[in-house]
Amino acid sequence: MGRIPCCEKVGLKKGPWTSEEDKKLVAYVEKHGHRNWRSVPAKAGLERCGKSCRLRWINYLKPDIKRGNFTMEEDHTIIQLHALLGNKWSIIAAHLPKRTDNEIKNYWNTNVKKRLIRMGLDPITHKPIKTNTFEAYGGGHGQSEDNINMNHMAQWESARIEAEARGSVFQAGSHSSHQPQLILSKIPTQPCFSSSDSLSTKRNTVYNMYALVLATNHDPVLPVSTLSIPYWQTPSPVSTNIGRFTDTGSSLSYEENVNITETSCQTQKIIEDYMLNSQDDDIMVAVEAFRTTRCESIQELFRGSNDVEGPNNDSFERNV
DNA sequence: AAATTCCACAACCGCTTTTCT
DNA sequence: GAGAAAAGCGGTTGTGGAATT
Numbered sequence: 001m002g003r004i005p006c007c008e009k010v011g012l013k014k015g016p017w018t019s020e021e022d023k024k025l026v027a028y029v030e031k032h033g034h035r036n037w038r039s040v041p042a043k044a045g046l047e048r049c050g051k052s053c054r055l056r057w058i059n060y061l062k063p064d065i066k067r068g069n070f071t072m073e074e075d076h077t078i079i080q081l082h083a084l085l086g087n088k089w090s091i092i093a094a095h096l097p098k099r100t101d102n103e104i105k106n107y108w109n110t111n112v113k114k115r116l117i118r119m120g121l122d123p124i125t126h127k128p129i130k131t132n133t134f135e136a137y138g139g140g141h142g143q144s145e146d147n148i149n150m151n152h153m154a155q156w157e158s159a160r161i162e163a164e165a166r167g168s169v170f171q172a173g174s175h176s177s178h179q180p181q182l183i184l185s186k187i188p189t190q191p192c193f194s195s196s197d198s199l200s201t202k203r204n205t206v207y208n209m210y211a212l213v214l215a216t217n218h219d220p221v222l223p224v225s226t227l228s229i230p231y232w233q234t235p236s237p238v239s240t241n242i243g244r245f246t247d248t249g250s251s252l253s254y255e256e257n258v259n260i261t262e263t264s265c266q267t268q269k270i271i272e273d274y275m276l277n278s279q280d281d282d283i284m285v286a287v288e289a290f291r292t293t294r295c296e297s298i299q300e301l302f303r304g305s306n307d308v309e310g311p312n313n314d315s316f317e318r319n320v
Numbered sequence: 321a322a323a324t325t326c327c328a329c330a331a332c333c334g335c336t337t338t339t340c341t
Numbered sequence: 342g343a344g345a346a347a348a349g350c351g352g353t354t355g356t357g358g359a360a361t362t
Contacts, residue, residue, distance in 0.1 A: 015331075056330090106328070106330080
């Protein structure tokens, strides 16, 4: 478009903001608002570009911003939503009240990403590195599905155990009234797959996706979080019972045929439908199929959350 | 104690999307 | 509807403090 970026104007200051500049910006915005950021610096007496002022306000000065360590629940939500959405920081931030997308992005890059790598998980796919890549899922590369499944589950369990051992890292703020619990411990250890099940590979993937979806649907107030997951019986390919894993802190117990939330039912249905209808074995197609349905699932998650104001549908559709 | 490395986070940059005229 | 401006977004970089050598 040939526009000159505002920050390239001569004489505008760059770099860290001083407390004086912060005061000027806060005073101006609180008094006049910020309808037009380009005009803000001049009116506020700042030698900054409007874009810089906007970012400073949004990411740092806005009064309802929560700063400091991320709680276990926030960490949990970030991991699960990232597994579903990828680097959609603004959408993830919409589900974390008072956190900015920039803060979440930084937290991801400096903390969570490294943690996943240490655990042998791909920070993009959230799946074990090497032995369980999508290529491996595609089959025909020398590794049996059974081995893949075993590796996959072993990796998840390994990650969960390591996370448990590293409890302090996941620990909620010191004000938390309940025992520090581990995000990954809330992902069930393993569904009962038969090694003879020809769909087990695909199921494992869908299972993990489903676990991740549902993991965002817990009640953060409860001292002991529970989550509902499907229990895929084998060898029957599509028959399901609805069960619930309960994290007691020291162990996971499983309860069959419990009531689950409407959201969980809907998500489960999406996945069941996929499993019923899909005829192809290409895991990439499976993933894509899941992606195309995830929008609805996540909107349901937002709708189902009473304490969090989710993004409106318009902006959501725009960004997904 | 000084130098170096590591880490977290604020800020910038470039691109895309939305809004305005 | 077209073009320009503003806002939004995500990747990347720069900086300062902490930890290590």
